[in-house]
Amino acid sequence: MIACLSSNLPNLHSTPTAPGQTTSEPDSKPQARKLKSSPQLNRWSRARAVRSGRKLDRLGHRSPQSSVNFKVRDRDGVDLEPERISDGEDNVEAMEGKSIYMVSDGTGWTAEHAVNAALGQFEHCLVDRNCAVNTHLFSGIDDVEQLMVIIKQAAKDGAMLVYTLADPSMAESAKKACELWGIPSTDVLGPITEAIASHLGVSPSGLPRGAPGRNFPLSEEYFRRIEAIEFTIKQDDGALPQNLQKADIILSGVSRTGKTPLSIYLAQKGYKVANVPIVMGVELPKSLFQVDPEKVFGLTINPLVLQSIRKARARSLGFRDEIRSNYSEMDYVREELEFAGRIFAQNPVWPVIVTGKAIEETAAVVLRLYHDRKHKCSMPRISKRY
Amino acid sequence: MIACLSSNLPNLHSTPTAPGQTTSEPDSKPQARKLKSSPQLNRWSRARAVRSGRKLDRLGHRSPQSSVNFKVRDRDGVDLEPERISDGEDNVEAMEGKSIYMVSDGTGWTAEHAVNAALGQFEHCLVDRNCAVNTHLFSGIDDVEQLMVIIKQAAKDGAMLVYTLADPSMAESAKKACELWGIPSTDVLGPITEAIASHLGVSPSGLPRGAPGRNFPLSEEYFRRIEAIEFTIKQDDGALPQNLQKADIILSGVSRTGKTPLSIYLAQKGYKVANVPIVMGVELPKSLFQVDPEKVFGLTINPLVLQSIRKARARSLGFRDEIRSNYSEMDYVREELEFAGRIFAQNPVWPVIVTGKAIEETAAVVLRLYHDRKHKCSMPRISKRY
Known part of the structure; x- marks a missing residue:
């Protein structure tokens, strides 16, 4: 396991967290700024794409329009926009590899398990470190502000987002923010929950694990x-x-x-x-x-x-x-x-x-x-x- | 854990399995027959749907056309069709609850974990047994004949299918068979694997866990x-x-x-x-x-x-x-x-x-x-x- 990127996060404060609490971010409602991918990141992505014989990936294609006009609203109607990726020192470069952010309003183990299993499909490339991957699991994320801080950071890192958010409004916020900020994202729990709901003819509770409304059955x-x-x-x-x-x-x-x-x-x-x-x-x-x-x-x-x-x-x-x-x-x-x-x-x-x-x-x-x-x-x- | 449905499976033989082997089914290429949901199953589904305030589910809506004309081909071009659900004694009735079939060409733990997490969203209904759910995990399913036997059985049981199939042709077969036979299905691993592939710019191996081409890294x-x-x-x-x-x-x-x-x-x-x-x-x-x-x-x-x-x-x-x-x-x-x-x-x-x-x-x-x-x-x- 590796340390977090705190040195690469000029806009995020390192706030100590008390037991049982999660960090609240004082600057989670930033001023409007342009999302800009760094020259290094583009070079790196292009080199990778050329090596792998694939067409250039989304970062190389990002149009100036799409990087200016996206906005997402949180539950309280607050506009949230990603902060500018710093020029010069680039987070992705610093990490040597691509990042996968996993966000959950529960334990996060389902997201971790699914990502781990999926990464098994890339062993041929991971093992010899040609495509190192860094995963970051954020668990117990139960308010939209924290969620947006993480998604913004994912945008800065050029990361993709994998989420398991039981609360439908949280899942919707994650999806919208990722779409608008051009972050590839996958909802691990949503599709299977919907399929089961329709199979059983029962609506899901929408409550994350450990939420007050969800009893822990002493089964x-x-x-x-x-x-x-x-x-x-x-x-x-x-x-x-x-x-x-x-x-x-x-x-x-x-x-x-x-x-x-x-x-x-x-x-x-x-x-x-x-x-x-x-x-x-x-x-x-x-x-x-x-x-x-x-x-x-x-x-x-x-x-x-x-x-x-x-x-x-x-x-x-x-x-x-x-x-x-x-x-x-x-x-x-x-x-x-x-x-x-x-x-x-x-x-x-x-x-x-x-x-x-x-x-x-x-x-x-x-x-x-x-x-x-x-x-x-x-x-x-x-x-x-x- | 509960026993399997062997007594309810008139068309499936109980063949002893040697260590390390999986069962091969002698009658996995059945004659063409009509899929017919039993009257009990329909009554039960309708009663549930009415109780839950939802519109009647797919079994009540199945048109005679759709139950006659579907066909799916396996890798060798063999036509596979589901067998008729027996009238009278009904599998789903016998099981008291709805079934979720999980199929994997690997260990099946990812499917199990995801289903388990998703079922957490239905605790309000599971705990008091108003909507009992039976899950059946089939792991190490690495040929299409076995896969079709399981999917046919899912059709008989009125079950839904959750699958994690690393081999793209297996995943495609599962998807097609489920679509054609009207079985609700969810691919747990596919979407996240595709998203990671496109994020990394690397193609997935398509090899299930434990397949000869996948090394086990002594990491x-x-x-x-x-x-x-x-x-x-x-x-x-x-x-x-x-x-x-x-x-x-x-x-x-x-x-x-x-x-x-x-x-x-x-x-x-x-x-x-x-x-x-x-x-x-x-x-x-x-x-x-x-x-x-x-x-x-x-x-x-x-x-x-x-x-x-x-x-x-x-x-x-x-x-x-x-x-x-x-x-x-x-x-x-x-x-x-x-x-x-x-x-x-x-x-x-x-x-x-x-x-x-x-x-x-x-x-x-x-x-x-x-x-x-x-x-x-x-x-x-x-x-x-x-």
Whole structure:
């Protein structure tokens, strides 16, 4: 994570925020000024466009007319206009990469999740840093003044805006401001909420998460989730084998097959997970073979992937020596994986899942199988009732 | 979670799925038949529409023409048509509520997250079960035949479809099939991916998560997240106070203020969290007062909310006796909260967060403050680099 752009924001004050409060901006109703993209930004955008073989993007095309005459009104009828982009030092240049602003009147996690997933479609370009992207999440934005300050800043940064605003008037203000100020924007929650409203024949509340009118239901789901998390922590790393029969899912595998993060990920989704490490020379708990074998999952991993995970991990932790010691452990790792493989072969009901990919992905495979085994559906699915 | 509709799916076989495989449907290329909504479904939809004061929904309006002449072609040019909804026993009736189908060629978590967030807008109706909703998540759907089987089933169920399909031809097939078969549908990932593509000037890969062409980057982020989870588990419930200085965030509060689930939620986002319980008569670890106070957060809760959490929790766990014992503990709980309050007052740098709402919400408040304190931004934000 990186620091904010405070040094690049001459028009925004750094006001300390008290717990539970959000900042209010004294200069959120600026004087009318022209939006002007900096020469650097234009050069940079053009160079990018030429490199990518695309036509020049919107900044290069902005007509003088469109940059002068836009105005947007807030709820109180106050005219709001973006401030001039400073010449000379340019924010986008300073940030090395393009920015995505995410604004939410709730937690912002939906916007973050959606942007994260969408950015997965650009890994080929992000990974080698040819197109670095900076995301900025603004959560709990529940008044239009704050919203306009952020959108103005997005205009200055040449950023795009992704928003999840439950309040329809806030969403409308965001949309209008972005249209008028030429900021590409995407409403993540609006279309799906509208579709569900029409499907259910019920109007959405328009209340953001945590708003006074929205009750927090102390649902079974809520308690089940907390209980699952507490259970899973207590069961981590083979602890309390006598509790295995209480688990929904049991993960078994050698060290570094991702048992712990996977257990925790599944626990967050409401499943009680126990994980049992497989270690050569250590007998597995008897209870593992007494529980319903349909809930046990073997985890394995390609030894080469494990090697590269160890190398990369060692590098990320800055341990030069560990790289060598991991290399030399490879024979042992292979042997241990084969040992686990023999246990899995003796328990053919346990599905064997190959890990070494993102936790979310392995979790999806485990849950698909879990629900399929439980419900014997024609097509594996995870069903919930709201 | 509820069982699948296997008993209601006369045309779908229940085929066992081997680990790592997805089901292939032998009858996914059905004969041409008429789509017909059942009389029950129509009555039910009409009754709902009348109750909600809305105009009758699409099922009541479906013209005989539109239900006969639609066809969709899969990638191989095979005609696919939905099968007839069985008369008499109706799927939707059997499910008591409306269905939302979620289809993904990846993990499906983005679709699930977005639907979950959008359903938050209908809590007023979901909570009292006036409009129960059943969601069905189909993940890892990477061929068009499976996709069509699911969409046909959605048509039978009178469901809506929410999809995240990275492969543009899959997304196009889903869209066309839904249009032709009159299924309301929402593409969650498409619009945001397109907007980002045009913002970056780079084409999306079109590869779903886990596809062979998509590398899994063993990024620093990945290792940081796993390390954070492992750290947080080890530090849970005041364990290893000598490690407090290694934590990014320290949560302190009396029992049941949600320290553990909150710690785990934050750990999943890559933060090393330690939590320190406040218990009357037990001295807090000295190290808590030696670390940077800016990273310590006090958690408190309204005693009445705590009471209702305990009551609801006891009810959900089926412990009748605990309800009474919790009632009688109220004085002690109040005293303990006041004790914690005095500690917080002695450490005015620690922000005090009121919990008792959804974990995600409290996490959003904690992280907003954490980043604000760290980066002193004009507007609290969480920034990341991709």
